[in-house]
Amino acid sequence: MKIVLYLHMHQPWRLARFRYLDLGSGRSYFDIERNLAIFRGIAERCYRPALDRLLHALETHEEFRLSLSITGTFVEQAKLAAPDVLDKVRALVATGRVSLLAETYYHSLAFLVPPPELSEEVRMHRDMLRAEFGVETKVLRMTELAYSDDLARFAESERFGGMLAEGWEGMLRGHPPTYRYCAAPAPTVMLLLRHYPLSDDVGFRFSSREWNEYPLTAEKYARWLGGTPGELIGLFMDFETFGEHHHASTGILEFLSALPEAVRREPHLGWATVEEAIRGPPRDTLSVPYTMSWADQNRDLGAWLGNDLQRSAFEAVKKVGIVVRETRDPAILTDWRKLLTSDHFYYMYVSGHGADQGVHQYFSSYDSPYDAYANYMNALSDLRRRALEKLGVPILK
Amino acid sequence: MRTVAASRPLHIVMVGWEWPPNHTGGLGVHSFEISKELTRLGHRITFLTPFGGPFTPVEGVTFRFPGGPPATTGTTPPAIDFPPAYWAGGTPDSPFMDATDGYNVWISLLEGLGPVDVVHVHDWFGTVGARALAQRLDVPLVMSVHSTEYDRSLGHPWQHILDREQVGIDAATRVIAVSRHLRQQIIDRYHADPGKMRVIYNAVRPSARLERIDPAKRVVLYVGRLAVMKGVDTYLRAAARIAAKFPDVLFVVAGEGPEYNHLVRLAAGLGVGDHVMFLGKVTEEERDLLLAGSSVFVLPSVVEPFGIAALEAMAAGVPTILSKTSGVAEVTSGAFTVDFWDADEFASRIAELLEYPTLRAAMGEQGRWEALREGWPERARETVGVYLEAMAARGRQP
Numbered sequence: 001m002k003i004v005l006y007l008h009m010h011q012p013w014r015l016a017r018f019r020y021l022d023l024g025s026g027r028s029y030f031d032i033e034r035n036l037a038i039f040r041g042i043a044e045r046c047y048r049p050a051l052d053r054l055l056h057a058l059e060t061h062e063e064f065r066l067s068l069s070i071t072g073t074f075v076e077q078a079k080l081a082a083p084d085v086l087d088k089v090r091a092l093v094a095t096g097r098v099s100l101l102a103e104t105y106y107h108s109l110a111f112l113v114p115p116p117e118l119s120e121e122v123r124m125h126r127d128m129l130r131a132e133f134g135v136e137t138k139v140l141r142m143t144e145l146a147y148s149d150d151l152a153r154f155a156e157s158e159r160f161g162g163m164l165a166e167g168w169e170g171m172l173r174g175h176p177p178t179y180r181y182c183a184a185p186a187p188t189v190m191l192l193l194r195h196y197p198l199s200d201d202v203g204f205r206f207s208s209r210e211w212n213e214y215p216l217t218a219e220k221y222a223r224w225l226g227g228t229p230g231e232l233i234g235l236f237m238d239f240e241t242f243g244e245h246h247h248a249s250t251g252i253l254e255f256l257s258a259l260p261e262a263v264r265r266e267p268h269l270g271w272a273t274v275e276e277a278i279r280g281p282p283r284d285t286l287s288v289p290y291t292m293s294w295a296d297q298n299r300d301l302g303a304w305l306g307n308d309l310q311r312s313a314f315e316a317v318k319k320v321g322i323v324v325r326e327t328r329d330p331a332i333l334t335d336w337r338k339l340l341t342s343d344h345f346y347y348m349y350v351s352g353h354g355a356d357q358g359v360h361q362y363f364s365s366y367d368s369p370y371d372a373y374a375n376y377m378n379a380l381s382d383l384r385r386r387a388l389e390k391l392g393v394p395i396l397k
Numbered sequence: 398m399r400t401v402a403a404s405r406p407l408h409i410v411m412v413g414w415e416w417p418p419n420h421t422g423g424l425g426v427h428s429f430e431i432s433k434e435l436t437r438l439g440h441r442i443t444f445l446t447p448f449g450g451p452f453t454p455v456e457g458v459t460f461r462f463p464g465g466p467p468a469t470t471g472t473t474p475p476a477i478d479f480p481p482a483y484w485a486g487g488t489p490d491s492p493f494m495d496a497t498d499g500y501n502v503w504i505s506l507l508e509g510l511g512p513v514d515v516v517h518v519h520d521w522f523g524t525v526g527a528r529a530l531a532q533r534l535d536v537p538l539v540m541s542v543h544s545t546e547y548d549r550s551l552g553h554p555w556q557h558i559l560d561r562e563q564v565g566i567d568a569a570t571r572v573i574a575v576s577r578h579l580r581q582q583i584i585d586r587y588h589a590d591p592g593k594m595r596v597i598y599n600a601v602r603p604s605a606r607l608e609r610i611d612p613a614k615r616v617v618l619y620v621g622r623l624a625v626m627k628g629v630d631t632y633l634r635a636a637a638r639i640a641a642k643f644p645d646v647l648f649v650v651a652g653e654g655p656e657y658n659h660l661v662r663l664a665a666g667l668g669v670g671d672h673v674m675f676l677g678k679v680t681e682e683e684r685d686l687l688l689a690g691s692s693v694f695v696l697p698s699v700v701e702p703f704g705i706a707a708l709e710a711m712a713a714g715v716p717t718i719l720s721k722t723s724g725v726a727e728v729t730s731g732a733f734t735v736d737f738w739d740a741d742e743f744a745s746r747i748a749e750l751l752e753y754p755t756l757r758a759a760m761g762e763q764g765r766w767e768a769l770r771e772g773w774p775e776r777a778r779e780t781v782g783v784y785l786e787a788m789a790a791r792g793r794q795p
Contacts, residue, residue, distance in 0.1 A: 019741065019742065019745035020639075020744070020745040020746075020748035020749050020752065021638060021639075021741055021744055021745045021748070022745075307759070308755050308758065308759055309755055309756065309759050312753075312755040350759065350763070367730075367734070368730050368731070369759075370731070370733065370756060370759065370760050370763075371733070373753070373755075373756055373759075374733075374746070374749040374750075374753065374756055377749070377752075377753050377756070378745075378749065381752075
């Protein structure tokens with residue numbers, strides 16, 4: 001049994017308060033200083049200590065393997081706020097036992113807008129990884145672990161050998177999530193599945209005192225991993241799990257440090273990168289005719305496009321994209337792509353009263369989804385105005 | 398808030414001020430609504446007021462006022478003639494205070510009430526009389542504070558009124574504040590024992606959502622008194638920032654007050670005389686029609702212990718913009734909140750609601766749900782809970 005530990009590193013370019021009165025003012029939509037201040041804080045609490053511990057684990061346990069995905073917006077912010085964080089990632093990559101994954105450069109919903117946006121963003125991201133880390137990627141993860149048959153076809157057309165997906169019963173139809181599968185419409189694309197109960201034990205439940213398994217030790221967790229039947233266990237989670245979502249005082253960093261040794265003591269456990277894990281025959285084919293994600297109870301796109309505000313904003317940004325592309329103006333295109341980042345839509349989620357409410361609240365940088373929507377629409381209206389001006393189209397109203 | 402039900406009907410002497418239909422502020426509405434729900438729970442109320450009616454009748458409520466017999470509707474002319482208070486243009490040495498003192502003397506001497514369980518006084522008007530009455534009847538005193546003199550006077554309080562507030566807060570076994578913000582102020586400024594403070598929010602009645610009068614016509618609405626602390630000047634400055642961009646929008650100001658002339662001049666001076674409409678005082682019915690025809694409601698108050706007008710707008714499904722300092726902001730997540738001095742931000746929020754129909758609909762829905770989630774019945778149950786606490790604290794069996 002191989003453990004595929006995969007951690008996702010991402011920070012969005014959050015919007016500044018862009019008032020309706022700011023339309024046409026030429027002000028930036030993005031509060032760079034605030035974003036960098038947030039980044040510096042997370043670097044201190046999470047990125048630096050966790051990356052150091054992972055490097056130590058690689059140095060002391062030659063069997064330890066790790067996979068990372070790093071968004072383009074993360075790298076842009078790291079360069080400005082904490083360049084040493086990138087050096088630490090380079091040090092991990094230099095061990096030869098760390099895989100990097102491809103994704104959309106802007107952590108965007110590009111897969112839902114007309115081509116060629118998705119392939120351009122994935123190409124941008126692959127170019128960035130080549131330039132920054134000297135790495136060629138073979139495995140693709142889509143924003144928020146989105147996956148569908150269409151996305152598998154896309155992965156095949158871009159010559160990826162594998163993709164990640166949620167190991168959700170709804171699509172597994174009785175198959176266990178602990179094996180390698182291949183995409184039904186694209187048999188060269190191997191699927192690695194997230195084992196969500198074991199992933200969420202660390203990602204969500206680790207610091208919860210109401211959890212009947214609290215406190216979770218590395219030894220106990222390694223026993224659970226060792227007792228799980230199958231070939232592969234996909235532990236996919238946010239990198240920020242370690243020191244940010246769970247504060248250092250919860251012992252999460254010690255847990256991370258202790259895990260490789262605890263796993264070593266379990267007789268049938270080992271580690272694999274995503275690139276190692278996609279090698280070998282698939283157990284079966286899987287078909288997912290709709291788009292699935294790793295979020296919330298429904299594992300669909302409801303967290304981003306579930307309500308009227310989100311759908312209205314997304315339809316608007318899609319529409320503006322048509323004019324934006326016409327302009328062939330790199331600055332306008334870049335701003336549009338930053339607005340396509342999925343986080344903006346997440347902030348517009350109107351909480352019901354279920355289990356997902358607290359999670360959404362935690363990640364939002366606004367007082368309310370209405371604030372998030374109004375601010376986003378102002379920025380988008382301004383961008384549309386800029387694009388139309390560039391094209392020489394008279395602006396009505 | 399615990400909501401223990403009483404095991405027998407209580408007789409509550411409510412020391413009030415105004416009562417519908419003759420009321421200028423939120424206190425009259427509050428007295429009416431809470432009394433109505435208390436009587437529905439089986440309790441009996443004697444409502445004291447210095448004014449002679451008419452009174453909108455509520456079964457189970459008897460009105461007592463100086464110069465007249467106990468009444469259930471009443472149209473007797475008032476025995477006390479009230480000169481204008483400062484908020485209506487009076488001054489601290491005006492005969493207004495003499496008149497309220499007369500009301501208090503009358504309260505303290507009031508006879509023929511029968512067995513009473515609790516005396517409940519609203520704001521400062523009748524605190525001195527209520528204290529004397531509760532002592533004489535040997536029952537607990539509960540005080541509700543809807544706003545304080547510091548807030549109403551914007552930093553220039555009348556000492557007479559501060560003293561009367563202090564009397565009530567000191568004498569009451571339990572003090573009810575209409576927001577957490579106000580509760581803290583009472584503890585800080587009046588040194589109230591935090592252990593006797595309770596928070597009970599205001600509520601609104603569910604009303605049928607009226608059809609918009611004219612879907613093509615767009616109205617931005619302010620309803621309330623025209624007093625300095627209401628921040629209506631900020632609303633007008635905000636209107637001036639965006640009026641040119643929204644020529645189809647009318648900024649309506651409904652209400653009367655000492656700032657009326659100043660505000661009319663300000664609107665003209667800002668060049669938005671054509672875009673702003675001053676309606677003067679409106680009836681409840683007119684207000685409901687206005688709400689039904691409005692796209693946005695604005696409550697720009699500098700000071701607003703609660704702000705029931707905003708809750709009424711939300712209940713009508715009108716997306717609402719509140720100043721951050723208003724008490725009602727504590728009970729809603731479905732309204733925009735803005736610093737009271739930030740006219741540009743008010744302007745932007747108004748424009749965003751006018752510009753984005755999806756936002757308007759979503760906020761309207763959320764606000765309506767929040768405003769009606771807990772109504773007066775719940776508030777009345779909470780109030781009974783406070784009565785029972787006060788009685789228990791005085792060793793009385795409910």
